[in-house]
Amino acid sequence: MLIVGLVVVLVAAWGVMGHPTGAPSSVCDHPFMEPICHRDNLSAIGFNNTGQYSLCSDAVEGSPGRVMVTLTGASFKGFVIRATTDGENLGEFNEEGSNVSFNDLTCSRQEDVAVTHVNANSKSSVSLVWEESNGGKSTFQATVVPSIETYVINIYGRSNC
Numbered sequence: 001m002l003i004v005g006l007v008v009v010l011v012a013a014w015g016v017m018g019h020p021t022g023a024p025s026s027v028c029d030h031p032f033m034e035p036i037c038h039r040d041n042l043s044a045i046g047f048n049n050t051g052q053y054s055l056c057s058d059a060v061e062g063s064p065g066r067v068m069v070t071l072t073g074a075s076f077k078g079f080v081i082r083a084t085t086d087g088e089n090l091g092e093f094n095e096e097g098s099n100v101s102f103n104d105l106t107c108s109r110q111e112d113v114a115v116t117h118v119n120a121n122s123k124s125s126v127s128l129v130w131e132e133s134n135g136g137k138s139t140f141q142a143t144v145v146p147s148i149e150t151y152v153i154n155i156y157g158r159s160n161c
């Protein structure tokens with residue numbers, strides 16, 4: 001009985017809090033990586049990135065195919081970072097060398113690979129290692145959830161920042 005009660009409370013909390021353990025895969029497939037469920041179910045308001053966040057992607061010297069991708073800005077709880085290549089994307093984000101844990105999303109397009117947060121702890125900078133294995137050139141894009149009421153989309157990767 002206690003366990004059933006606990007499960008009910010957890011499910012109810014999930015509904016109120018959104019996705020504390022990661023965004024749904026639909027964010028990867030949305031043209032602007034918009035968290036539709038966050039918008040529709042939590043009445044969250046979306047903003048375009050106008051410099052609140054930066055997504056820096058820099059090749060790791062001496063490690064061909066390895067790219068350090070760093071998302072930085074005002075404190076945030078959730079994120080999705082997507083890597084897109086021309087053709088089939090065989091790369092992957094690797095927790096080894098990254099300073100945050102993450103979950104993989106399941107993207108519909110073969111060009112896309114994406115990951116998301118594993119908890120809703122506040123963070124202001126996360127660095128992830130991207131490993132390219134098809135020799136392609138990836139472009140990066142992110143969506144950030146600063147709070148339950150808001151999200152920021154169209155955060156594009158840049159190098160040398």
Ligand SMILES: *[C@@H]1O[C@H](CO)[C@@H](O)[C@H](O)[C@H]1NC(C)=O
Binds near residue numbers: 015038
């Ligand atoms: C909104 O929440 C309902 C029930 O919790 C869920 O079935 C639905 O998929 C959610 N909507 C979106 C757009 O995710």
Ligand SMILES: *[C@@H]1O[C@H](CO)[C@@H](O)[C@H](O)[C@H]1NC(C)=O
Binds near residue numbers: 046047048
């Ligand atoms: C973001 O900008 C595009 C145009 O560049 C606009 O169509 C869209 O409505 C904006 N989205 C938000 C959430 O402000």
Ligand SMILES: *[C@@H]1O[C@H](CO)[C@@H](O)[C@H](O)[C@H]1NC(C)=O
Binds near residue numbers: 125127
């Ligand atoms: C991850 O690395 C970045 C860049 O070095 C740093 O600013 C940030 O504080 C680190 N984040 C965590 C969660 O350790």
